Amino acid sequence: MNGSIHLWPEQASAYGSEVDHLVFAFTVLIVILSAPVFILIVVFAVKYRRGKPANRRHARNRNVWVEVSWSIIPFLALIGFYVWASDLFARLYHPPVDALEINVVAKQWMWKFEHPQGQGEINELHVPVGEPVKLTMASQDVIHSLFIPALRIKQDVVPGRYTGTWFTADKPGTYRLTCAEFCGADHSTMGGSFIVLSRADYAKWLAQSGTDMSLAAAGAALFRERGCSGCHGPAATVHAPSLAGLYGSPVPLQSGQVVIADDEYIRDSILLPQKQIAAGYPPIMPTFQNVLNEEDVLKLVAYIKSLRTTEATQ
Template sequence: MSLDRFVSLWPEQGSHYAEQVDWLVIGFTGMMALFVVPVFVFLWIFVFRYRRGRAALRDHRPDGSLKVEITWMLLPFIGALVLFVYSARLFFEARTPPADALEIQVTAKQWMWKFQHHGGQREINTLHVPAERAVKLTMISEDVIHSLFLPSLRVKQDVLPGRYTQMWFQAERPGTYDLYCAEYCGTDHAAMGARLVVLSPSDYQRWLEGAGDAPSLAAQGEALFRQFGCSGCHAVASVTRAPPLQGLYGRSVALADGSRVVADDAYLRDSILLPQKQVVAGYAPVMPTYTHVMDEEAVARLVAYIRSLADTPPDPSPPHTEDPQ
């Protein structure tokens, strides 16, 4: 069997971002070699020339060049500054997903990866995405800290319990790529792997159509919204008044302590599982917690439903400040 099966001189590049990261690593390594290699070369030259017993001039009078010293300081500084600007641009790019990115919910659990598409398709340890399109992963863990790592795309992000983290990528070429957990998470950490299957846009559309006719993630969230009785307080016609959800997502919300917060995914999740954490101004803190009642996948569906109400005009009626109990 060929040694190339076990040793790869250069990792596979599955995206344009991976190429940029590789050039950054090459540039940094080259600059380090440019300034470190001469030091070791001259070190061995001097060791050989001035070894014991060899006749050599050992006059230690000071002798230097200001131009050489300034050049030796400026060149590393300029090189480091160029690498800093380049790496800062890559960091900003990696943390700024495009507005039209395809969103997928990721839930990590010992020892598997669960993926939920907004069309309702669900996968375990396999993720299908289209090529040449930005994909944003909104991730959370059900137990311990995990880390989603796609070495071929040069992207990695920790997945934390109780907190959403995000990562995005754009695979340029169809193919199958390895996905790993890069954070030790327990006994079977080494077996917590998955596959990223990148399809052409037409093949991806066919995969979506063949993956089942399950309701969309938002529709599943609406079913949970009614199943758990959320509509009894948050629906427009409900008797018990609670903060309206129509037009809520992405809006600034005034809290009882006088602060304001943007109603994003993290805020909505905390409002479901930790309702006393950020109480909306004008409403009594009477909502029960759904911790240990809903898992993270159910919460993601509810959040998707509330997000679907973003374009609905908010309820213009004033809030009820009295305690409904």
């Protein structure tokens, strides 16, 4: 990232290249469809202008195939572009299972990023080149939108729920990131740097950044500090669901529904415990809304995820 002005944003991912191909191809299609109209407007304006001798009688015979083709061909072309664009859009919501997970908390007016090992950064996001990265995002106040032009991705960050996206950066360098949703008086200052490092440099950056504990370990400490272990711990006397192996598992609810215990379900269980009550358990879970902030909740989610890993290795 430098002070030079680019006519077109740099690309830092294969996905960005595909988006550019879509934009260029669609632009060509629009030119092909619209240029004849504007050219004929000029031709007819000159040929049939007032006082110009010209045959103004309507043609007796019409070519039906020409009239059908200029409707059918653009329609089929647009359907093709719809499928192409839908495929690109859908891919953003299916990250690889082995993607590096980074948490994002947006607030007026900064971006806070937390790496699994516990490293945190503000308004800078360091990632390794060639490795899939999954972002789990939460807003602490209003709607924000994380926009990284070099990746051609933009995702709203909405208060009250998690949103996410993923990418694989394939070009080392420093690029711009910004908020693309008006979020208040200093919205224009809510930006930063997206930094793509080689894997060796990323490992070096992690080591130099330093941290007291991983997100999961910080979540475990918070779990004990807030008294959660008193109900959900293995020695608890309270009838509460076990959290070991919970993440990613189906959970039957009192309503008869079955949901998957993903990030959103765990967040709601902490902040809105009466929203989805697990079958067979009394609704005695207290709410931690206005007690825990989004960063704390993400740490607890990371801890509960780690219980799934621990359960799987036993």
